[in-house]
Amino acid sequence: MRIGILGAGNMAHGLGGLWAKAGHEIKLSHRGEFAEAAAFGDVILLAVLAEGVPDVLRTVDLAGKVLIDCTNSVVPGEWTVGVSMAHRVAELAPKARVVKAFNLCHESVWRDDPRKLVPICGDDPEALEIVKSLVTGIGCTPADAGPLSRAAILEATAAFVIGLSVSGFDPREALDG
Ligand SMILES: NC(=O)c1ccc[n+]([C@@H]2O[C@H](COP(=O)([O-])OP(=O)(O)OC[C@H]3O[C@@H](n4cnc5c(N)ncnc54)[C@H](OP(=O)(O)O)[C@@H]3O)[C@@H](O)[C@H]2O)c1
Known part of the structure; x- marks a missing residue:
C-alpha cells in the first residue's frame, strides 16, 4: 500500500x-x-501538531482517501482537551474517510516492536478494514471502538494518560487487572 x-x-x-x-x-x-x-498515498496519516491541522488540511486534496488521525489537542498543565480533533478533521476534510x-x-512505542492493542474509531467500514490491516501488519491488535463520534473519548483518554504520566504515575497500573 x-x-x-x-x-x-x-x-x-x-x-x-x-x-x-x-x-x-x-x-x-x-x-x-x-x-x-x-x-502519493492511498492511505494518509495525519501526524502534525494540532495547531497546524487546519492549515495543513486546507492545502491537500483527500477526496476518497483513508485519513488516519492520530492527533491530540491536549492543554499542557491542565491535561484537558478542547474540541475533538477527529471531529475537526472530519469537518476540514469532508471527502476523506477519517x-x-x-x-x-x-510515540516511542512505535520505534520498536509495539505489540499493542490499538483502539480505532470510524464510520466507513472499508476504511476501518484497511486501518485494521495496517494495525495487524505491525504486530498489533486492532480494537473496534465504535463510530467516529467516540473518538473524543480516545482523545480524552490520551489527555488523562499524559496527565498521570507527567504526575509521575504509570497509567498502566490504573488499568491492569
Ligand atoms: N508524541 C507523542 O507521543 C504522540 C502520541 C500520540 C499522538 N501524537 C500526536 O501526533 C501528532 C504529531 O506528534 P509528533 O510527536 O510526531 O510531533 P513532532 O515530532 O513535534 O512533529 C510534528 C510535525 O508537525 C509539523 N507541524 C508542527 N506545527 C505545524 C504547523 N503549524 N503547520 C504545519 N505543520 C506543523 C512539524 O513540522 P516542523 O518539523 O516543520 O515543525 C512536524 O512535521 C500530534 O498531533 C500529537 O498530538 C503524539
Whole structure:
C-alpha cells in the first residue's frame, strides 16, 4: 500500500518506519510538501501538531482517501482537551474517510516492536478494514471502538494518560487487572 504521511516528526518516523518494514511505500512530508504526500498515498496519516491541522488540511486534496488521525489537542498543565480533533478533521476534510487511531501511546512505542492493542474509531467500514490491516501488519491488535463520534473519548483518554504520566504515575497500573 502507498502511505502518505502529513508530518515528518516523531509519529511520522515511528509509524512510517514500522509500515516500511512491513513492506508499504511511505512518503513523509515537511511543511511545503504536504500536497505531494497526500497525492502519493492511498492511505494518509495525519501526524502534525494540532495547531497546524487546519492549515495543513486546507492545502491537500483527500477526496476518497483513508485519513488516519492520530492527533491530540491536549492543554499542557491542565491535561484537558478542547474540541475533538477527529471531529475537526472530519469537518476540514469532508471527502476523506477519517479513522481515529494511534493517538493513545507515546510515540516511542512505535520505534520498536509495539505489540499493542490499538483502539480505532470510524464510520466507513472499508476504511476501518484497511486501518485494521495496517494495525495487524505491525504486530498489533486492532480494537473496534465504535463510530467516529467516540473518538473524543480516545482523545480524552490520551489527555488523562499524559496527565498521570507527567504526575509521575504509570497509567498502566490504573488499568491492569
Ligand atoms: N508524541 C507523542 O507521543 C504522540 C502520541 C500520540 C499522538 N501524537 C500526536 O501526533 C501528532 C504529531 O506528534 P509528533 O510527536 O510526531 O510531533 P513532532 O515530532 O513535534 O512533529 C510534528 C510535525 O508537525 C509539523 N507541524 C508542527 N506545527 C505545524 C504547523 N503549524 N503547520 C504545519 N505543520 C506543523 C512539524 O513540522 P516542523 O518539523 O516543520 O515543525 C512536524 O512535521 C500530534 O498531533 C500529537 O498530538 C503524539
